[in-house]
Amino acid sequence: MLNPISPLVEQLVKLPGVGQKSAQRLAFFILSMPVKDVEQFSTVIRDVRNRVTYCQQCFNLTLEPLCAICSNPKRDAFRLCVVADPKDIFSIERTLEFDGIYHVLGGLISPLDGVTPESIRISELIYRLRSGDFKEVVLAVNPTIEGEATVLYLASILKTFSVRLTKLAYGLPIGGDLEYADELTLQRAVAARITIE
Amino acid sequence: MLNRLWVRNFRNLSEQIIDFKPGVTVIVGDNNQGKTNLLEAVYCSAAGRPIQGERFSDLVNYHADSGVFAMEIGITNGGRIRIYRDFDRAGVKRPVLDGKGLSQKDISGHIDVVYWSAEIIRSFQESADYRRDLLDEICKKSNLAYEKLIRSYARVLSQRNAALKSGSAVLVELYTPTLIELSLKITDLRRSVLSEVFDTVNHYVPLLPLDGVGELEPILAIKRIDSNKYIKSMADVLMECSAKEYALGYTTVGAHRDDFDVLVGNRSVIQFFSRGVCRVLAVLINLSALELWGGGEL
Ligand SMILES: [Zn+2]
Numbered sequence: 001m002l003n004p005i006s007p008l009v010e011q012l013v014k015l016p017g018v019g020q021k022s023a024q025r026l027a028f029f030i031l032s033m034p035v036k037d038v039e040q041f042s043t044v045i046r047d048v049r050n051r052v053t054y055c056q057q058c059f060n061l062t063l064e065p066l067c068a069i070c071s072n073p074k075r076d077a078f079r080l081c082v083v084a085d086p087k088d089i090f091s092i093e094r095t096l097e098f099d100g101i102y103h104v105l106g107g108l109i110s111p112l113d114g115v116t117p118e119s120i121r122i123s124e125l126i127y128r129l130r131s132g133d134f135k136e137v138v139l140a141v142n143p144t145i146e147g148e149a150t151v152l153y154l155a156s157i158l159k160t161f162s163v164r165l166t167k168l169a170y171g172l173p174i175g176g177d178l179e180y181a182d183e184l185t186l187q188r189a190v191a192a193r194i195t196i197e
Numbered sequence: 198m199l200n201r202l203w204v205r206n207f208r209n210l211s212e213q214i215i216d217f218k219p220g221v222t223v224i225v226g227d228n229n230q231g232k233t234n235l236l237e238a239v240y241c242s243a244a245g246r247p248i249q250g251e252r253f254s255d256l257v258n259y260h261a262d263s264g265v266f267a268m269e270i271g272i273t274n275g276g277r278i279r280i281y282r283d284f285d286r287a288g289v290k291r292p293v294l295d296g297k298g299l300s301q302k303d304i305s306g307h308i309d310v311v312y313w314s315a316e317i318i319r320s321f322q323e324s325a326d327y328r329r330d331l332l333d334e335i336c337k338k339s340n341l342a343y344e345k346l347i348r349s350y351a352r353v354l355s356q357r358n359a360a361l362k363s364g365s366a367v368l369v370e371l372y373t374p375t376l377i378e379l380s381l382k383i384t385d386l387r388r389s390v391l392s393e394v395f396d397t398v399n400h401y402v403p404l405l406p407l408d409g410v411g412e413l414e415p416i417l418a419i420k421r422i423d424s425n426k427y428i429k430s431m432a433d434v435l436m437e438c439s440a441k442e443y444a445l446g447y448t449t450v451g452a453h454r455d456d457f458d459v460l461v462g463n464r465s466v467i468q469f470f471s472r473g474v475c476r477v478l479a480v481l482i483n484l485s486a487l488e489l490w491g492g493g494e495l
Binding site: 109110111112116117144145146148149150152153182183184 | 340341342345346349352353355356359360362363365367368371372374375379382386
């Protein structure tokens with residue numbers, strides 16, 4: 001006989017980090033919720049999925065044609081921060097260190113997954129750089145193997161533009177211990193050391 | 198030390214409780230009575246994983262779905278602790294002490310295990326795979342960051358291989374700098390770890406009955422089979438191999454091809470000495486690593 005909750009479990013395991021067991025726990029929790037809440041929950045999922053689109057300029061998530069950052073006149077429109085995913089914008093915004101605008105690539109170059117420079121938004125980036133007057137482009141991607149490859153590619157493409165090209169510095173975790181830092185991180189942190197003013 | 202082992206449904210051992218006395222334990226028995234299985238059970242219960250090349254799916258008794266390891270370990274302050282762990286075909290569960298979950302580290306602090314069998318001779322056989330595995334195990338123990346380095350290397354290697362298969366030189370070149378950076382890092386680390394190990398091995402070598410090796414002759418040396426390739430910079434080599442690499446669809450140079458050779462008095466051990474000598478040297482290499490960085494994981 002078919003387990004009555006298994007269709008729900010089947011959907012929940014599609015979520016990242018949710019295994020069979022947690023999916024089952026979530027399914028039982030959903031069953032225990034008031035019908036009204038479950039309906040609201042499912043409506044919101046459908047609504048958000050239908051209404052959220054990509055910003056026409058930077059490809060951030062938005063409900064309007066332009067995202068909140070691109071349409072904010074207080075942002076420095078001459079500084080561009082290139083990220084892999086919209087979620088990276090959230091991380092950088094939390095630091096309050098960057099007041100420029102963004103460009104979302106929508107992935108990182110990864111031949112293993114069939115992702116080439118053509119399949120992410122690099123031509124859109126070049127178009128923006130040609131039509132804008134940027135002073136600085138910050139490459140803010142994770143220092144993973146794919147991130148480094150993407151930075152390398154962008155650096156070679158962007159050097160024809162007269163723009164200051166920067167990338168995030170390698171650092172040591174705050175509260176960390178030099179003794180336990182992995183050698184590669186430490187080596188790069190030493191190489192990129194900064195002058196104390 | 199291990200005072201008592203209780204094992205259930207491990208290979209052909211349906212249920213066994215064994216008390217160990219201080220000192221050396223010798224297990225004697227007819228063939229197919231489970232001597233080796235018992236040794237493996239000690240290793241698995243302490244190390245939390247099967248010996249190299251085995252899987253838990255093959256270790257559970259044919260008639261059962263799951264089994265138990267339990268150990269009573271004498272600890273340094275004179276006390277005793279009892280650790281239980283269940284296992285099934287999917288693997289071994291977290292160890293439990295007095296109903297509380299432990300990590301593998303908690304156990305390694307109390308008991309060191311190393312498993313050696315006649316297989317150890319493979320360290321000196323033709324294929325480099327076994328030697329590389331051995332090297333990786335030793336390096337992991339000596340350097341906490343090594344495992345991460347190896348994982349990154351495996352990633353960059355598969356990306357570069359995928360790029361080679363796609364035939365795009367632009368893509369291949371995106372991964373070459375990281376491949377070189379990580380390769381040199383890993384190889385350097387392996388070299389320094391090996392030289393420490395061999396310094397230790399050298400203390401034991403005069404005790405070996407090696408024909409034709411004078412007492413003062415240089416006894417053991419590490420030679421990279423590929424060393425002449427590394428004299429030139431890796432980038433040059435990659436450039437030279439480029440056409441071949443595109444044809445093959447994989448990377449031909451790098452840390453994944455590292456190997457080492459053990460020489461006694463400038464003669465390759467595997468070529469010039471008996472299997473017995475090879476085996477003893479393999480044990481000495483493992484023993485030296487243990488002496489340097491402790492056991493539990495090898
Ligand atoms: Zn935008």
